[in-house]
Amino acid sequence: MRILVADEFPKHHLDSLRGLGLSVDFRPGLKGDALAEAAKEASILVVRSTEVSAKVFEVATGLSLVVRAGAGVNTIDVKAASARGVFVANCPGQNAIAVAELTFGLMLSVDRHIPDNVAALRQGVWNKKRFSQAKGLYGRTLGIVGLGAIGVAVAERAQAFGMKVVGYSRSFTPERAKALGIERAESLLALARQCEVLTVHVPATADTKGLVSRQVLAALPDGATFINTSRADVVDTEALLEEARRGRLFVATDVLPDEPKGGEATFQSELGKLPHVYATHHIGASTEQAQDAIARETVRIVDQFLNEGVVPNCVNVAERTPARYQLIVRHHDRVGVLANVLDAVRQAGINAQEIENTIFEGAHAACCKIQLDSRPPDEMLERIRSRAEEIIFVDLVELRS
Numbered sequence: 001m002r003i004l005v006a007d008e009f010p011k012h013h014l015d016s017l018r019g020l021g022l023s024v025d026f027r028p029g030l031k032g033d034a035l036a037e038a039a040k041e042a043s044i045l046v047v048r049s050t051e052v053s054a055k056v057f058e059v060a061t062g063l064s065l066v067v068r069a070g071a072g073v074n075t076i077d078v079k080a081a082s083a084r085g086v087f088v089a090n091c092p093g094q095n096a097i098a099v100a101e102l103t104f105g106l107m108l109s110v111d112r113h114i115p116d117n118v119a120a121l122r123q124g125v126w127n128k129k130r131f132s133q134a135k136g137l138y139g140r141t142l143g144i145v146g147l148g149a150i151g152v153a154v155a156e157r158a159q160a161f162g163m164k165v166v167g168y169s170r171s172f173t174p175e176r177a178k179a180l181g182i183e184r185a186e187s188l189l190a191l192a193r194q195c196e197v198l199t200v201h202v203p204a205t206a207d208t209k210g211l212v213s214r215q216v217l218a219a220l221p222d223g224a225t226f227i228n229t230s231r232a233d234v235v236d237t238e239a240l241l242e243e244a245r246r247g248r249l250f251v252a253t254d255v256l257p258d259e260p261k262g263g264e265a266t267f268q269s270e271l272g273k274l275p276h277v278y279a280t281h282h283i284g285a286s287t288e289q290a291q292d293a294i295a296r297e298t299v300r301i302v303d304q305f306l307n308e309g310v311v312p313n314c315v316n317v318a319e320r321t322p323a324r325y326q327l328i329v330r331h332h333d334r335v336g337v338l339a340n341v342l343d344a345v346r347q348a349g350i351n352a353q354e355i356e357n358t359i360f361e362g363a364h365a366a367c368c369k370i371q372l373d374s375r376p377p378d379e380m381l382e383r384i385r386s387r388a389e390e391i392i393f394v395d396l397v398e399l400r401s
């Protein structure tokens, strides 16, 4: 079986993939049509930020699994993968510490103007007067949007810095806030109004597009810092550009609109050039530690897929199928028994959704659970029961809606 690794990946973990018996096609930098073409030969595809478009799923019909060697899956056309029955998995949490560390690097850089400080000295300028204007982080209020793996890692570090931490996140309960030792804001606007630094850690989804809106940015106090290490899309980019141009806010961002997907490119960023903006090259996950953890998780996913038939961290399996009923058939473990059961289901004109067949010790008997999208007629159940030499017991349960 062939695996295509289309981005940088630590060498010794490529060896681990080979150790699983895979033929490894390591081609970092593949993009667009070339990626689709190369994927035709592969059963498994591993990518970092490389875009996996619908075209890849259209032409690479042998593809069974795409692993996003990272957290955000917005670079993969997950809908197209689902339409073709291709599993998509990611590596959640594995690069959270690296992103939290960069968030603090950016926060300290803004407070102490470290990049400008360094640049001035490189140009032969000594300006202790200008660069002595810092507020310090201790006792300041940090607002965190999105309390998942990264948001929590940022909160822990902020507490060590003696900051007051307030969070806003989906399904963020008072109990969870208490357990984390932070305050909970009722709304994003309420959060923005009270914080001197606002940092965002949500995924790019239809729900989060423009979540940090013009109104939210306007609610930040004058001189506040806004940090984005998640995705450019989660912020109203026009409003952010306007605020940064006016110099009312200081912006630190690791993600930029239309940023290049690969390693090296010519790229002009309007936002990145402004004096009140420190922008980095989407390097949040780029530490050896994080890449090692991500690669290890990728190998684990591939291993489980190959050897146990399960896909850890799968992001595109239906949470709920249209199934309304479950047919339970305990049967003798013999050739053709399941085919006969499924034939009865087919004759009843019913669509089988998920099927699970469990074999009992000794391999004499098995229990098959078949989820059905509508209630089968009694005759169908009778038809299955009537094969007494094959069937032990048949039952039908209605699934909770």
Ligand SMILES: NC(=O)c1ccc[n+]([C@@H]2O[C@H](COP(=O)([O-])OP(=O)(O)OC[C@H]3O[C@@H](n4cnc5c(N)ncnc54)[C@H](O)[C@@H]3O)[C@@H](O)[C@H]2O)c1
Binding pocket: 070, 071, 072, 073, 092, 093, 095, 096, 099, 145, 146, 147, 148, 149, 150, 151, 168, 169, 170, 171, 201, 202, 203, 204, 207, 208, 211, 229, 230, 231, 254, 255, 282, 283, 284, 285, 286
């Ligand atoms: N800069 C980088 O290199 C880098 C690296 C890793 C991750 N990221 C980005 O950071 C994102 C977050 O990563 P994570 O590992 O913390 O993910 P996560 O899934 O652990 O956490 C995301 C959090 O956002 C919350 N959330 C989702 N939708 C929301 C909404 N509409 N309103 C409020 N809260 C919402 C979720 O409840 C969850 O708590 C990733 O999806 C990715 O886009 C960037």
Ligand SMILES: O=C(O)CC[C@@H](O)C(=O)O
Binding pocket: 048, 049, 069, 070, 071, 072, 073, 095, 282, 283, 285, 286
């Ligand atoms: O792989 C990278 O460099 C970026 C990954 C990051 O954006 C993620 O979502 O995990």
